[in-house]
Amino acid sequence: MTASRASLPDSRERRCLPGGWRRWMPTLLVVAPLLLLLEGGHRWLESRSQAPLFRVIVAGESLTLDAETHAAFSRDLAALTDDARGRLAARMTPWVEARLAAAFAPLEAAVPGYLDWYFSATGSYTRLGVALVGDLDGWLDEQLHSRLVEPSGIEAALAELQADYPRRLAREQQRLTDALATTLQARYAPRQADAEEGDGALAALDLDGVLQRSLHDGLDRSRWNVAAVGGGGAGLLAGRAMAARLGSTTAVQGSRMVVRSLTARLGAGTARALLGGGAAAAASAPTGPGALVAGTVTTAATLAGIAGSEFALLKAQKALQRPAMQAQLQEELARTRAAMALTLEASTAGAARALEERLARAASPEEVQTPETYRILGRRDE
């Protein structure tokens, strides 16, 4: 005010020549009181209006905060949500690990039994027979499924996990947000500002509502993610798909190659002979009364020949390949498990991220994803 008065004569001297006083005085006399009046009014308004208050609904209680406390509140909220992802993962990971271990344990335990069958005489010759007749791969997958996957009950266990996971996630998230809200409420309830009654025009942030909405958000997302896990996305939960996956390991492939090479060495003629003999053998059970009679001499001779020359090979194959195959199957199971755990973890992280995003958006509402500018004329983006 004093500065403006001090600089006033300069501008007046600049603008008006002597004799202009009569002209300038009324203006000054009108404008200066007007300014004083407005200044007074402004001061009065300022004294009347308090600092902006913020209302925050947290943990079921409505807190009224002044601007400074509200800024601290926002900072605290950001800090608390910052590590929400880590804490949620820390709570979810052990549970998921335990559930997956429980689900996979029977499967892993069933591996030796499967291999026993695989390298047994029955298994070997059936394999050989199927290799001669046709689709060995499909048949082996079928065997894997029916002998390894199905008895272990992993399909049911994983389906149960799929159903339990969102529930568990929701519960953990609920607990996390409850703890967050309680912390904030305990920290800021004593720092409330006094608000007059009927002071309705407060900027209110319903943190409870935001948290609730973010929970639904995260749940939807995790549900979607798990659905992707169960569906075509990774194809982990379907038992048959898992059998195919297990069957594609190199050791298993290698043993299959051996069977194929054997078939090749036997030659087409022998194969045809085997086919006939095999069919006859299948028609009458080995324990049946006319078993040996029904089999033709050539077939029996061929089979005996194979048994004589190739039995040693099968034995060697078993000794060489069984450990490798077992290791590979176990490894594949472990990898599948790890992949599942990763997928679920990603789903957890997604839920936590949804929570963080929503809270961040609530804490700083100006960062809404809308275009920056609006033009009535000359729009470029249309």
Place this chain on the structure above:
Amino acid sequence: MAKRSMLPRLSRHWPLALVLLMLLLWSLAGRGLADALFLPVWVVATQLIVAGSLEAARLQRRAWLDQYLFDDSPWHRWLRGGLVMVLRHQLVGALLALVLLVKLRLLPLVAWPLLLAGAAGLVLARQWMRRRLARHVIGERLPAVTRRLLVPPVAGLLALVLVVAAFWLPQPWLVGLGWEEAIADHLPGDEGGSLLAFFERLAASAEVTQYWAMQNAMERLLLGPLMTLLGWLLLLLTQGVVAWAYVRLLVGVDALRRERPAVTRRHREESP
């Protein structure tokens, strides 16, 4: 040849250039300087606006009195326009100047070429009009009549240009927002507590309201016709007031410069 004739013509308009420079520098100045110079600039702007409008009002009053009164009636002196008229015009001028100054501070830099072009156009239009009027209007009254006839068309044109510029310039995106949200999000909050800052906030909130009403009306959201009307009215009103005050102010520079000889002449006539 043309240059030599242009130069004195330009130098004749130095007061106008000075006033424009003052307005430009003040509107671009920082908060502290603008606050300090608020009163002098307001006084100068008010004085210029009042000079023009008072001249026009006196002209009109004089024509009215000449129409109805005897030449030797003392009412001529009483009704010529005294304290009441001066006060009224000073008050209106002060408010107009206030609106103009506050609006100038909010104006984007892009709009200044328009205003400067408006000033140049005003000078050119004045010369053209004076030549056209010289054959019809009494020589002594010629400048005043020119100014009086000049203000409405130039101010209207400038207001139109400013409205179009407001359409074209980018605005904050307010589609789909509630009015309170729009105000809360787009009103600059940390601008200090001086009176000028308060007025600027007031003007900015009016601007946001106007944008909000217009954008939401343009996007055919469910906004009542009253709100749409409010947006358009606010736009036309503010731009119109700014253009009118601005042109009045520029005309006032001229009026203030030329009036003194006329006043002394009238005094000389009346004194014997």
